[in-house]
Structure formats: C-alpha cells, structure tokens
Amino acid sequence: MIRDITIGQYYPAKSAVHRLDPRVKLVSTLLYLISLFLFRSISGYLVATLFLVTVIRISRVPFSFIVRGLKPVIMLLMITVLFNLFLTRSGEVLFHAWIFTITEGGLVTAVYMAIRLIYLIIGSSLMTFTTTPNELTDGIEALLHPLNKIRVPVHEVAMMMSIALRFIPILLEETDKIMKAQIARGADLESGNMIQRAKSMIPILVPLFVSAFRRANDLAMAMEARCYRGGEGRTKMKPLHYKHGDYTAYVIVIVYVAAVVVIGRYVPLHVWIF
Amino acid sequence: MSIKLEHLNYVYSQGTAYEKKALKDICLEIPHGEFVGIIGHTGSGKSTLIQHLNGLIRATSGELFYNGENIYQDGYNMRGLRNEVGLVFQYPEHQLFEIDVMTDVCFGPKNQGLSAKECEERALEALHLVGLKEKYYKVSPFELSGGQKRRVAIAGVLAMRPKVLVLDEPTAGLDPKGRDDILDQIAYLHKESDLTVILVSHSMEDIARYADRLIVMNKGTVMYNDEPKKVFEHYQELEQVGLAAPQVTYIMHDLAGKGLPVRTDVTTVSEAADEIIRALA
Ligand SMILES: Nc1ncnc2c1ncn2[C@@H]1O[C@H](COP(=O)(O)OP(=O)(O)OP(=O)(O)O)[C@@H](O)[C@H]1O
Ligand SMILES: [Mg+2]
Numbered sequence: 001m002i003r004d005i006t007i008g009q010y011y012p013a014k015s016a017v018h019r020l021d022p023r024v025k026l027v028s029t030l031l032y033l034i035s036l037f038l039f040r041s042i043s044g045y046l047v048a049t050l051f052l053v054t055v056i057r058i059s060r061v062p063f064s065f066i067v068r069g070l071k072p073v074i075m076l077l078m079i080t081v082l083f084n085l086f087l088t089r090s091g092e093v094l095f096h097a098w099i100f101t102i103t104e105g106g107l108v109t110a111v112y113m114a115i116r117l118i119y120l121i122i123g124s125s126l127m128t129f130t131t132t133p134n135e136l137t138d139g140i141e142a143l144l145h146p147l148n149k150i151r152v153p154v155h156e157v158a159m160m161m162s163i164a165l166r167f168i169p170i171l172l173e174e175t176d177k178i179m180k181a182q183i184a185r186g187a188d189l190e191s192g193n194m195i196q197r198a199k200s201m202i203p204i205l206v207p208l209f210v211s212a213f214r215r216a217n218d219l220a221m222a223m224e225a226r227c228y229r230g231g232e233g234r235t236k237m238k239p240l241h242y243k244h245g246d247y248t249a250y251v252i253v254i255v256y257v258a259a260v261v262v263i264g265r266y267v268p269l270h271v272w273i274f
Numbered sequence: 275m276s277i278k279l280e281h282l283n284y285v286y287s288q289g290t291a292y293e294k295k296a297l298k299d300i301c302l303e304i305p306h307g308e309f310v311g312i313i314g315h316t317g318s319g320k321s322t323l324i325q326h327l328n329g330l331i332r333a334t335s336g337e338l339f340y341n342g343e344n345i346y347q348d349g350y351n352m353r354g355l356r357n358e359v360g361l362v363f364q365y366p367e368h369q370l371f372e373i374d375v376m377t378d379v380c381f382g383p384k385n386q387g388l389s390a391k392e393c394e395e396r397a398l399e400a401l402h403l404v405g406l407k408e409k410y411y412k413v414s415p416f417e418l419s420g421g422q423k424r425r426v427a428i429a430g431v432l433a434m435r436p437k438v439l440v441l442d443e444p445t446a447g448l449d450p451k452g453r454d455d456i457l458d459q460i461a462y463l464h465k466e467s468d469l470t471v472i473l474v475s476h477s478m479e480d481i482a483r484y485a486d487r488l489i490v491m492n493k494g495t496v497m498y499n500d501e502p503k504k505v506f507e508h509y510q511e512l513e514q515v516g517l518a519a520p521q522v523t524y525i526m527h528d529l530a531g532k533g534l535p536v537r538t539d540v541t542t543v544s545e546a547a548d549e550i551i552r553a554l555a
Contacts, residue, residue: 065290174368180330181369184361185430186353186385203381206371210416 009069011129017059018130021246022139028253029127035257036116036123039264045115047260052119052126061129069125070118077117084110137162142240155231163219171212178207277304277327277359277438277470282336284322296322298494300336306437309464309471311481311502314491315516320474321364323491324440327472328359357386360436364443364474366427370415375401375426378415382434393433400433401426403459405452421448428456432463438470439463445480457484478520482506482541490517503539522546529553 017025036048056066070077090105128136141158148154182203183189189200284297296319304310314320325331326338329345329352338345340355363369372378379397380390388396401411404425410418415426428444439460445453461484463469475481481488481502488505490498492515498505506512509519509527519541526538526546536553540546 177363178369180325181363181366184328184330184356184363185369185382186356186434187381188353188385203369203371207369210371211368 009128010132011061011065013060013130015058015060015130016245017055017126019245020130020249021240021242022131022135023143023240024242024246024249025127025131026136026139026143028249029124031253031257032123033120035260036119038257038261040112041264044260044264045112047256047263048119051256051260052122056122056126059126059130061126066122066125066129070121073117073121077114080117081110081114084113133162133165137165138236138238138240153231155234159231167212167215170215171208174211175204175208178204178211276306276339276341278302278339278342279326280337280339282326282333282338284319284326284331285334286322288334296494297326297333300496302489302496302499304470304472306470307464307468309461309484309486310473311485311488312472312474312491313476313478313481313488313517314497318491319494320491321442324361324442324472324474327438327440328356328361330361357434358436359438359440360431360434362428362431362439362441362444364446366431366444367415367420367423369427369430370423373414374412375406375415375418376411378426379429379433382430386434396433396435397429400429403432403463404429405455405459421452424448425452425456436469438472440472440474442474443476444473445475445477453480460484478506478518479542482520490515502541506541507539 032048032051038044039048056063085102085106086100088106088109089101089103091108092104093101094104094107095102131139137158140161141154144152144154144158179189187200187203189197189204192200279300279302282297282300283295286292286294286296300323312320312323322331326333329338332346340359343350345352345355370378372381376394376397379400380393383393383396384390406422406425406429410422415423418426424444424447428441431439441460444460445456448456457473457480460469460471460473464471471484473481473485485502488498488500488502489496490505490512497515498508506519506523509523512518522543522545523538523541526536526540526549529536529550530538534550534553536549540549
C-alpha cells in the first residue's frame with residue numbers, strides 16, 4: 001500500500017546514467033529544471049522532450065515505473081492547470097459561461113504549465129531513481145563544501161539528510177508492520193467519521209513514534225561508539241572523482257541547454273495545439 | 275473446520291525492480307485442533323505465509339479456505355476471520371501503545387465489541403496465562419523489559435479468545451524458563467480448549483516437544499509436511515537447507531553408529547533417556 005510511492009526511490013540498474021558522478025547528476029538536473037523555463041515555444045518543448053526521453057532510455061528505468069511516480073502529484077497538477085486555465089486572461093475568448101472564462105492565452109499557459117510540471121517531476125525523480133541516497137548526499141556535501149567558509153555546517157546537514165533518507169523506508173516498513181499487528185487485533189482503520197478515524201490512528205502512531213525514538217537513540221549510540229565527532233578531519237571511504245564520462249555528460253548537458261535556448265527562442269514553430 | 279491453502283503464490287512489490295517471489299504454489303491443509311510447527315531458514319517465507327491465514331496479506335494467486343469458505347470471495351467477513359484467527363507477530367512488543375498493560379490487553383476484546391467488564395475479565399485471564407506478575411498490570415508497557423513486553427503482547431491476542439492461534443517465533447529472545455512457561459501454557463490451551471496452534475519457531479527442540487505436525491519451508495515452498503519424527507529422519511537434507519534436527523537425534527544416530535541398539539527416530543530428551551535406558555537394560 002504505502003510502498004507504491006516511487007518518488008525519491010532508487011531504481012537499481014546498470015546504466016551509464018547510474019554510473020555518473022552524483023555531482024554531475026545534481027548539477028545537470030538543476031540545469032534541466034532551469035532550462036524548462038527558458039523558452040516558450042513548441043520547438044523548445046520538442047528539444048526538452050527529446051533530451052528527457054533519451055536520458056530515460058539510457059538510464060534503463062522502465063517508463064511505467066516513472067509514470068507511477070507521477071500519481072501522487074496528480075492532484076497538485078490538476079489544481080495548477082485549472083488555475084492557469086481560468087485565471088489567465090489574454091487573447092481571444094474561447095469559452096464563456098457564468099464566471100468561467102477560458103481564453104486562448106489561458107489554454108496555452110495551462111497546457112505549457114502542465115508539461116513543464118510533469119517534466120520537472122520526471123527530471124528530478126530520474127535523478128533519485130539513478131542515484132543511491134548515499135551518493136546523493138555525498139554529492140550535495142561536495143557541491144556545498146565551499147559554504148563551509150561562511151560557517152554553514154555542510155557536513156552536519158548532509159549527514160542529517162542521509163540519515164533522514166535512510167529512515168524513510170525503515171519507517172514505512174515499520175508502519176506497515178504495526179498497522180498489520182493492530183488490524184490483527186481487530187483495529188478498524190477505515191470506517192467511522194473524521195474524529196473516529198483520527199482516534200483509530202493512535203494505536204499506530206504511538207508505537208511508531210516510540211520505535212522512531214528508539215531507533216534514533218540506538219543510532220546515536222552506535223555513532224558515538226564508533227567515535228563519530230562530526231565532519232572535521234573525517235575522510236571518505238569512497239571519495240568522489242570525476243571520470244571521462246562525467247566531463248562528457250557536463251558537455252552534453254551544456255549543449256542541450258544552449259540548444260533549448262537557441263531553438264526555443266529563434267525557431268518559433270507555431271503549430272498551436274488546438 | 276480447517277484452514278486450506280490451494281496453490282497459493284505471493285509476490286512482494288510486484289512489477290518493480292524489487293519484485294520478490296516469497297511463496298510459490300503452497301498447498302496445505304491445517305485441520306481443526308492440530309498443533310502445527312513451521313520451521314525454515316530466515317527468509318524462507320514463514321512470516322509471509324502466516325499473514326495470509328487471517329487475510330492480512332492477499333495472495334497474488336491461489337485460494338485460501340477457512341471452514342470451507344473462500345476468504346477471497348466478495349463480501350467475505352474479514353473482521354470475523356480476524357476474530358477467530360489470532361496472530362502474534364514476530365517481535366509483537368512493538369505494537370504496544372496504551373497507557374498501561376491492562377488497557378493494552380483490553381484493546382483486542384474491546385474491538386470485538388465486548389463490555390468493559392468482559393474485556394477486563396478476559397485481560398486478567400490472558401495475563402495470568404502468560405505468567406505476568408500482577409504488580410505490572412497497571413504499569414506502562416514501555417517500562418517493562420523485553421520479555422515482559424512479549425508476554426503482554428501475547429496476552430493481547432489471547433484475550434480475544436481465538437479459535438486458531440498463530441505465533442511467529444514467540445519465544446525468540448526469551449530465557450529458557452520463560453520460553454517453556456509460555457509454550458507450556460499454549461500447549462495447555464491447545465489441549466483444554468481445543469485451540470488450533472500454528473507455531474513458527476527456529477527451535478527444533480520446541481517443535482519436537484509440542485507439534486503434532488511439522489511443515490518445513492524452503493525458499494518459499496513447502497519442503498516437508500509430516501510428523502516431526504518422520505521429518506527429522508531427513509536430517510541430512512535438512513542440514514543442506516541450513517536447518518538441523520534436534521540435538522538428541524544426532525546423539526541417537528551416533529549411539530546407533532557405535533553399536534548401541536537404540537531407535538534413531540526419537541526427538542525429545544525424555545524419549546531419548548527412556549530409549550537409552552531400554553537399550554542398556
Ligand atoms: N515487506 C517486504 N517487502 C519485500 N520483500 C519482503 C518483505 N517482507 C519479506 N520479504 C521477502 O520475502 C521473503 C520471505 O520473508 P519472510 O519474512 O516471510 O521470511 P521468514 O521465513 O519469516 O524469515 P525469518 O525467519 O527471518 O523471520 C524474504 O526473502 C524477504 O526478503
Ligand atoms: Mg519471519
């Protein structure tokens with residue numbers, strides 16, 4: 001049930017994308033997300049789509065797996081689209097009834113917005129699908145390292161992130177187990193009104209919190225026992241090193257961004273969607 | 275009155291990269307009133323199997339009949355099933371949540387719709403059965419030791435007076451006396467009130483002592499399903515899948531190998547003692 005959430009999950013596979021240095025993937029994802037806002041024409045979308053599809057193919061993450069990750073955000077997507085559709089007033093009026101007005105500009109903005117959001121989500125989840133949480137935090141730590149100079153505790157933040165990420169599946173599993181145990185004792189989690197349902201969560205939340213605190217405590221103890229003292233002077237077992245492929249990837253991404261900007265701005269392909 | 279599994283398959287996380295076939299084509303029948311032991315190395319699917327018995331997880335394919343009724347048919351009363359098939363999870367102490375032991379044990383009976391007085395009676399009876407000292411009844415369950423918590427959790431299921439009691443390694447991590455106490459009580463309930471018991475355990479000794487029948491799981495399939503004595507005759511095959519027979523089985527085989535005319539199919543210490551005395555006499 002809860003396990004169906006695929007956002008932020010790692011998808012193990014052997015691919016060129018999986019092998020890339022996490023820093024490359026972080027920077028590229030950021031660049032890709034920015035690039036989505038640098039154009040406003042069909043040709044730009046075509047380039048962005050082509051790039052995204054190619055990377056997905058190379059990454060060997062099944063398309064169905066990626067689409068499943070979109071499910072939890074569908075509501076958010078719908079709301080954004082509806083707002084854009086009805087509240088943008090520009091161009092010819094296509095439809096008018098009572099207080100609802102759809103204009104040509106509104107329709108175009110709504111469609112573009114939906115595509116942008118979907119690409120945004122797919123782009124960023126592709127990064128988590130192909131990067132283990134550990135690599136990800138290593139990458140973030142390395143990229144943010146310069147901030148150490150202005151007294152930002154980069155290592156501590158990265159450590160907290162990796163612990164939090166590590167705990168997500170553990171807590172999900174624990175929730176699943178506790179829910180089953182209480183259902184086995186006759187707990188009714190589905191029926192009743194709001195208050196009854198909130199109340200029926202108590203038998204799940206209390207053990208869950210107890211176990212979360214217990215685990216946090218154990219972890220802190222285990223870290224102390226191994227003389228963890230924070231980031232200072234700490235070396236890595238697997239330090240990050242750029243390889244040839246990583247530089248190539250940087251070049252490809254920069255070429256893509258340039259292409260999107262140039263093509264998206266100067267090749268105005270006016271094939272409107274309607 | 276029985277539980278019957280027909281060609282049951284279960285796949286975890288189907289359709290993802292983490293797909294894992296946990297149960298493969300399981301066919302079993304557990305008649306009413308039997309004491310069944312289940313063993314198998316870690317990850318062989320024991321916990322997965324028993325969670326099917328009260329409908330907590332639904333088989334990917336195959337059927338499960340409780341008293342002749344298919345529990346996967348539309349409109350089947352799952353709550354009724356869960357009232358009759360009590361399941362004590364592996365490490366059940368992690369499910370405790372109430373302010374004191376007594377209230378926690380009352381949780382199950384309360385969900386069955388019993389009055390406060392009846393709940394209390396049942397809780398007292400169950401707590402007495404698992405041998406928890408009375409001074410702990412009003413203590414917060416979080417202040418108890420691991421073994422005491424375990425007893426409370428088992429009592430929480432016993433208080434529901436199930437007809438079938440399924441226990442997933444109830445004695446893991448208990449001291450020998452605590453282990454014997456709990457298993458003796460369960461064996462007593464099995465005899466007295468005709469309770470069907472399904473016990474998952476890693477201890478061959480416990481199984482040999484209590485179970486009428488032994489199911490050996492291996493990689494999601496049923497490897498053996500027979501009387502414990504008969505199963506332990508295959509002790510060499512058991513070793514190949516990471517299991518073993520009770521220690522006395524080995525002693526008896528060694529003695530027989532050295533020329534003492536003993537039977538080798540004994541599985542408990544007291545039987546072995548009798549047999550050696552007989553052979554020496
Ligand atoms: N929630 C889950 N998601 C995915 N796979 C699981 C899950 N639970 C169990 N498995 C897998 O299913 C298989 C059977 O697990 P199960 O818990 O039934 O084993 P078990 O026989 O009870 O082991 P143990 O003796 O350690 O309790 C294992 O290989 C395990 O990795
Ligand atoms: Mg188990």
